[in-house]
């Protein structure tokens with residue numbers, strides 16, 4: 613049986629809806645590219661701080677600073693913000 617792409621009417625989308633979704637997906641793709649660039653930049657800056665601290669005889673991890681960061685993300689984004697901050701910290705300093 614031949615498959616066909618559902619028409620906008622079949623999916624419940626009104627005139628122009630498909631185009632708006634496609635445009636907004638392009639915007640999301642661009643936002644994701646920027647977010648990933650920022651995450652990579654954060655990783656570089658974090659690595660510099662960790663290297664400086666370790667070079668001065670300290671530890672890789674600074675728990676009080678991590679608590680500040682977790683609080684910031686939770687206050688602005690709610691509970692999932694905590695998970696996001698933990699993922700960012702893991703990307704930046706590895707697993708503890």
Ligand SMILES: O=C(O)C(=O)C[C@]1(C(=O)O)C=C[C@@H](O)C=C1
Pocket residue numbers: 658661662672673674675677678681700701704705
């Ligand atoms: O701010 C620091 O002291 C860092 O080392 C940076 C950073 C971070 O990525 O935000 C990484 C590891 C530390 O445990 C705390 C924070």
